[in-house]
Amino acid sequence: MTPPRRRTTRRAESAEPDLFGLTPATHAPPPPEPPRSYISEFIEQVGYPGESARSAVTVSMLTETARDVIEGAFVPIWVRGEISDFKAHRNGHWYFCLRDRNALVRCVVWNRDQFRIPAAPDNGMQVAAFGRLTVYASRGEMQFTIARIEADGDGLRRKALEITRARLEADGLLALERKRPLPRFPRVIAVVTSPDGAALHDIKAVVRRRAANVHLVVVAAAVQGTSAPEELCFALDQINRWGGADVVIVGRGGGAHEDLWAFNDERVARAVAACGVPTISAVGHEIDISICDLVADYRAPTPSAAAEAATRSQAELRRELAQLSSRMASAARASVRSSADRLRHLARDVAAAGNDHVLSRRTQLETIAGRLHALSPVATLARGYAVARDKDGATLDSIAAFRDRMPFELVVRDGVVPAKVSGPRRGSR
């Protein structure tokens, strides 16, 4: 029995696949004493597989061999085409065709590979798909197994954003009424970001420049890559369980569109919404708007702006205190004036009757007014005002309150000084 002539193909000899698991050496004339193997016995009795009706191969063998050939012939490649007949099967896999004017190939995206694809593609979308060509043996069809898809015009990401946004909106998470005001003077600011990223660096720089008296607590999370959404969610959950933060900044510095993608993840958006304290979202640069930005209580255009929004500078605080202090002082002066006026009128009305009671109240008033006057120039008070107090904290505001050698304390701007009555008391009036 002679072996069949081997068909030559356009492919180089060495690259020709070994269809039936036999090495070309078996085509050579048998050595003088061939070893008696199962295969050589088979060939002797039946002939080469598929050579004759007697040695016909099974369908499975044919399609499986075709699969081996095709898988061996193609490296994974990008293929451009239009999506059609898209079906998301109950088993979680996606089935569709990629086609152009003249041809189509059946495609599948396994469930486990879908996390790399922002959203399921729609029929009619022009895409580039990355995958490997194989044969689906049980149907005898060629099949392109896809791992990544990029739609023209970033269509898949846009679709994914719309879907996520609609779902969050349906749950009321984008409602403006949900937005909580930021604390005006937070002590502890939690920062969810990469511990060595630009965002944290910028936030620290702003806080230092403003000399803000705050405590930054970094909660580390990857801000890009496949683990980023989970890590961001976990960090936000940690902050809730810890319970020590007054406000949370979540974000990262600028980057390519896909680097910011974790902040468009629905899970991250929901974790931001579930945060127990007000949240500031700071993702990328001004122009980047993420789903996270829409859910957070405050959207900062950059991490630096987030730090500005979360903190008050020392100068701002001083200004605010000065304003309050002068407002209080003038209110107090006005109050004294109006009381004095009222009393003066009253006194004039009853003067004819020589009402001692009114006069004595007037004296009393003048004493209080005098004290208040001593207190009222607030600038002076802040600089050098002191209050004498007894051990129970009661203000000692008259010589009558002091006894000989009585210990008391003097409260000055920056602390308390123990003191003692050391000599005879003298009245000033």
Added chain:
Amino acid sequence: MTTFEQRLARLEEIAAELDGEQVDLSRALELFEEGIENLRAASEEVARAGARVQRLVERADGSFELDEPNE
């Protein structure tokens, strides 16, 4: 412990009450003294500037500690 925010809120209240019509004089003085005390404490707090940066670390038992970051 009174927070800075509470102090400022109290100062606002005091100023508003002092601004109001016909505050009794002894009440005015009382408010004023309380205000001065709040101002002093708040100014002290402002002067204590300087941010601290720490890292939140969760222990195996689910409790938390704050670590100084190694920079």
